[in-house]
Amino acid sequence: MGLIMLVGQISLAAENNENDKLPPLRKLTQEQTKVAAANYKKYCVLCHGEDRQGHVNDHAPSLRSKSLFESGMPHAILRPLSYGRKGTAMGGYLDEVGGPMTLDEVWDLTYWLYEKSGVERVALTTNPVHGDIDHGKVVYEKECASCHGVSGEGVTAPALGNPSALAHNSDEFIRYAIVNGRENTPMIGWKEKLSAEDIDNVTAFIRSRASGWVDDKPVLQQLPTRDQYVINPAGEDPDFALKDGIFVSSEDLLAALQARKKMIIFDTRVTSVWQVAHIEGSFPLPYYSDFNKITKDLPKDVQIVAYCSCPRAAAEYTVEKLRKLGYRKTAVLYEGIFGWQFLGYPVTRRDIADIVD
Ligand code: HEC
Ligand code: HEC
Missing domain, CATH: 1.10.760.10 (Cytochrome c-like domain)
Structure with a gap:
C-alpha cells in the first residue's frame, strides 16, 4: 500500500x-x-x-x-x-x-x-x-x-x-x-x-559512484519483549572500568559478552536500523522512548550499556535520561556500532538468506 x-x-x-x-x-x-x-x-x-x-x-x-x-x-x-x-x-x-x-x-x-x-x-x-x-x-x-x-x-x-x-x-x-x-x-x-x-x-x-541500490522489502524481526532485557541473567557483573565515568570500550564490551557477563545492552537508534544489524542480545530502546514507562521492568542493579551509530549522541542522551531516573550502572559504548563493526566485532544482521528463509 x-x-x-x-x-x-x-x-x-x-x-x-x-x-x-x-x-x-x-x-x-x-x-x-x-x-x-x-x-x-x-x-x-x-x-x-x-x-x-x-x-x-x-x-x-x-x-x-x-x-x-x-x-x-x-x-x-x-x-x-x-x-x-x-x-x-x-x-x-x-x-x-x-x-x-x-x-x-x-x-x-x-x-x-x-x-x-x-x-x-x-x-x-x-x-x-x-x-x-x-x-x-x-x-x-x-x-x-x-x-x-x-x-x-x-x-x-x-x-x-x-x-x-x-x-x-x-x-x-x-x-x-x-x-x-x-x-x-x-x-x-x-x-x-x-x-x-x-x-x-x-x-x-x-x-x-552509484552502485545500484535495490529497495528490498524487509522482513521484520519480532522485537524482543521487556522480560528479555537482561542477557546472561546467571552471569557475573562485568565490572567495567569506565572512561570519564561513562564510556566503555568495544574491546571491554566484547570481552564481557564472550565471558557471558550479566548485562543489558540498549540499541538507542531508530528501530528500523536495529532490524538491519545490531549487537547480539541488544534490546531496541530508541532515544525517543518514554523512559518513565520502561523503568517499571528495568532492574537498577544490572549493568546497562547503550550504543548508537552517532557514534554516541543518542546513547549519551539515553544514559543521561536513565541516570536522572536513578540508573547509576549505565555506560555508553565509546566507538558506537560502526566503530564496533569496523573493528570486526560481530553483529546480528538481516541477510538475504534470512529473507529467503
Ligand atoms: C567545507 C566542506 C565542504 C566542501 C569543501 C564541499 N562540501 Fe558539499 N556539503 C558540505 C556540507 C556540510 C553539506 C551539507 C549541508 C547541509 O545541508 O547542512 C554539503 C552538501 C552537499 C551536497 C548536497 C547533498 C544532499 O544530499 O543534499 C552536495 C551534492 C555536495 N555537497 C557536493 C559537493 C561537491 C561536488 C563539492 C566540491 C566541488 C563539495 N560539496 C564541497 C560541505 C562541503
Ligand atoms: C541520529 C541522528 C539523526 C536523526 C535522529 C535524524 N537524522 Fe536525518 N540525517 C542524519 C545524517 C547524519 C544525515 C546525512 C546522511 C548522509 O547522507 O551522509 C541525515 C540526512 C537527512 C536528510 C537528507 C537531507 C539532505 O540534505 O540530503 C533528511 C531529509 C533527513 N535527514 C530528515 C530527518 C528527519 C525528518 C528526521 C526525524 C524524523 C531525522 N532526519 C532524524 C542524522 C539524523
Missing part, C-alpha cells in the same frame, strides 16, 4: 517536471501541523536541531536550507526520512522498514518541513547530467574530498557516494546543490569557483 502511494507520487512529480511551473503543494491542516511538529521534536531534534539548522550531531544536514527545499521537494526529503541512508546515522522512520511513523506521518512531516522553509519549488528535470567523469574525479579530489571523503563516504558532510542517496537523488538535484550550495552551512555555492563544465563533470563523477 505504502509503496504504491509513493510510486503514484513519483510519476506525478515526473509529469510536473515537464512544465516549468510547479503547482502549489497541499497545505497541512491544523491537526496535521500539530502532529508533524511533535514528530519533528520527538524524532529529529537530536541531530538536526531545535530550529532545523542541522549539524547538531553527526553532521546531520540543515533541514531548512533554501536550495534543498527548492530542488528537493518532496522526494529528497521524504525518501531519506522514510528509508534512511544505509551506513550513515540517518535511519528510516517509516513503519514499513521498522520505523515508528506511518506513511501519512512521513508525508506530513515532509510538507511541514517545506512549509517551515518558506521557499518555492523550482522545476528540475530527472534528465541525466552529462560530463567527463575523469575530469570530475580530479575536481572532486581537489575541492570536495576534504569534507565529503575520498570515496564519498562523508567526513564532516553528507556521504555523496552513499548508494541510498544516489538512488534517491536526481542528477539535477545534485547539480543544483553544487551550484547553489546550502545556505548557512559549510557547503558554499560553487558557481563562482568552478566552470559550468566542471560542475557537470563533478556531478557526473558523483553519479558514477
Whole structure:
C-alpha cells in the first residue's frame, strides 16, 4: 500500500517536471501541523536541531536550507526520512522498514518541513547530467574530498557516494546543490569557483559512484519483549572500568559478552536500523522512548550499556535520561556500532538468506 502511494507520487512529480511551473503543494491542516511538529521534536531534534539548522550531531544536514527545499521537494526529503541512508546515522522512520511513523506521518512531516522553509519549488528535470567523469574525479579530489571523503563516504558532510542517496537523488538535484550550495552551512555555492563544465563533470563523477541500490522489502524481526532485557541473567557483573565515568570500550564490551557477563545492552537508534544489524542480545530502546514507562521492568542493579551509530549522541542522551531516573550502572559504548563493526566485532544482521528463509 505504502509503496504504491509513493510510486503514484513519483510519476506525478515526473509529469510536473515537464512544465516549468510547479503547482502549489497541499497545505497541512491544523491537526496535521500539530502532529508533524511533535514528530519533528520527538524524532529529529537530536541531530538536526531545535530550529532545523542541522549539524547538531553527526553532521546531520540543515533541514531548512533554501536550495534543498527548492530542488528537493518532496522526494529528497521524504525518501531519506522514510528509508534512511544505509551506513550513515540517518535511519528510516517509516513503519514499513521498522520505523515508528506511518506513511501519512512521513508525508506530513515532509510538507511541514517545506512549509517551515518558506521557499518555492523550482522545476528540475530527472534528465541525466552529462560530463567527463575523469575530469570530475580530479575536481572532486581537489575541492570536495576534504569534507565529503575520498570515496564519498562523508567526513564532516553528507556521504555523496552513499548508494541510498544516489538512488534517491536526481542528477539535477545534485547539480543544483553544487551550484547553489546550502545556505548557512559549510557547503558554499560553487558557481563562482568552478566552470559550468566542471560542475557537470563533478556531478557526473558523483553519479558514477552509484552502485545500484535495490529497495528490498524487509522482513521484520519480532522485537524482543521487556522480560528479555537482561542477557546472561546467571552471569557475573562485568565490572567495567569506565572512561570519564561513562564510556566503555568495544574491546571491554566484547570481552564481557564472550565471558557471558550479566548485562543489558540498549540499541538507542531508530528501530528500523536495529532490524538491519545490531549487537547480539541488544534490546531496541530508541532515544525517543518514554523512559518513565520502561523503568517499571528495568532492574537498577544490572549493568546497562547503550550504543548508537552517532557514534554516541543518542546513547549519551539515553544514559543521561536513565541516570536522572536513578540508573547509576549505565555506560555508553565509546566507538558506537560502526566503530564496533569496523573493528570486526560481530553483529546480528538481516541477510538475504534470512529473507529467503
Ligand atoms: C541520529 C541522528 C539523526 C536523526 C535522529 C535524524 N537524522 Fe536525518 N540525517 C542524519 C545524517 C547524519 C544525515 C546525512 C546522511 C548522509 O547522507 O551522509 C541525515 C540526512 C537527512 C536528510 C537528507 C537531507 C539532505 O540534505 O540530503 C533528511 C531529509 C533527513 N535527514 C530528515 C530527518 C528527519 C525528518 C528526521 C526525524 C524524523 C531525522 N532526519 C532524524 C542524522 C539524523
Ligand atoms: C567545507 C566542506 C565542504 C566542501 C569543501 C564541499 N562540501 Fe558539499 N556539503 C558540505 C556540507 C556540510 C553539506 C551539507 C549541508 C547541509 O545541508 O547542512 C554539503 C552538501 C552537499 C551536497 C548536497 C547533498 C544532499 O544530499 O543534499 C552536495 C551534492 C555536495 N555537497 C557536493 C559537493 C561537491 C561536488 C563539492 C566540491 C566541488 C563539495 N560539496 C564541497 C560541505 C562541503
